[in-house]
Amino acid sequence: MRWGMAIELKRCVGCYECVLACKAEHFLPPDIFWNRVLIGESGKYPAVTKLIYTVRCNHCADPACVKVCPTGATEQREDGIVWVDEDKCVGCRYCMVACPYQMRSMYDDGKAQYFPGQELTEHEKMGRELYPHALGVVQKCVFCKERIDSGMALGLTPGVDREATPACVINCPTKAIHFGDLDDPNSEINRVIKERHGHPFHPEFDTDPSIHYVD
């Protein structure tokens, strides 16, 4: 089993809903992003193409971050999900330096709040109880592994059942993001990748990403 995503670039409108869904799901503090929307342009007027890519940790099969971590805090599960054990991380930031996609964040400002000078919002207060983030350790997208694990325990299928699927996927208003098992030849995600010639983002980085993009 290897979890992965297929993202349809033509469907993505750059609405940032995936970013907000992730922020809300994990109660992410200000300035911490587990996913981002990159917007660029290619070509010259009048033949200009706007490029919109929703990006997050690629959960690479050959991840640079796992190799460089001196403590073993960055681990890869059998299902391919790369995550950080916050009890083991020493905060050396080698993984952040080594990631060619720059999809890791260091949470080192515990006082940061969304509305400085005012009280914490109810959402922030709730987040500090439900999803406390350890200070001084590295964070990243975990493919909502807690949703996957609890969903599978209930017999649900990630990528098919909403409760077992990552927040960014289920909240995408244009259904541009597909989630599923890359090792299952009959999965929806594999069908999309095969039929639409999916390709990983910057394969020259040589890390074998689990996220594929289709035009």
Add this chain to the structure above:
Amino acid sequence: MIQMKPYEFMVKYTQQKDWIDGRGNFIAFAFFLGGISGGLYMAAAYFDNLLGMFVAWLLALAMGLSYMIHLSKPLRFWRMFMKPGTSWIARGFIFIMLFIGLTTIQLILSQWVPGATTAITVFMVLAGIFAFAQSIYTGFAVSYVSAIKIWNSAIVPVLFVTCGLTGGLAILLAIMMAGDHAQLIALENIIRVVLIALAIIIGVYLWNTTYSSTAAKDAVKRLIGGSLAPLFWIGVFLFGIVIPIVISITTYFVGEVSSGLLTTAIVSEIIGGLALRFAILKAGVYTPLLPAE
């Protein structure tokens, strides 16, 4: 420092900041201290200078301290021994600890049991091996990062070792200045050769890196003609190469120069070594994920 708008992140060349901003400064400093500590120990062992070896030991302790300050969870430092199989930081941490341990034993033996020559030699050789390892691993830790093209060069470890050696030799020169004149001349001869080697290695590194990728070319441009030019030309080129080489060549032709001039060369060389580590770490940029225009 490159000023970027949030929406330019990884759409333009994005500078690495994790190992240069805030606490990140301390890892650059640790790399510098590790280099000169290793270089000084090797040079001091060659000249059998006990004070030099002791200063190298102190510098290795300072390196460890700088490392600790860099970590945001320093009390978990022991976990850094866990993955020497793939992580250069873990390997380096082991090298530092072994170097400190072996040097401690060797210094104790040399000071209080000078008759135990075999044991002293064994520990000196072992400590020398780990002094070299401690010096070169900083280069491997940097060059292993394939995401940053200016770092991802086989020349970086050689550059860091040579730079560490020049710094170590400079400190040894300061220690030996009032000592035996024949040894001082031998040391100055070594310094001349190593300084010229360093200048050549820096030149080859920059030239070679320029052709490795567009990101590396952009980084080199930034180093020699952009925002990092003052650090490179004044810190690395002037202090690290020109001043020490001019003084070193002067000593060759004039014979004996004033201790003030030698002190200038020593301080200048140390500043140059520090500037080199900062310049290379600051020059690291990531290849953009999207074309910006």
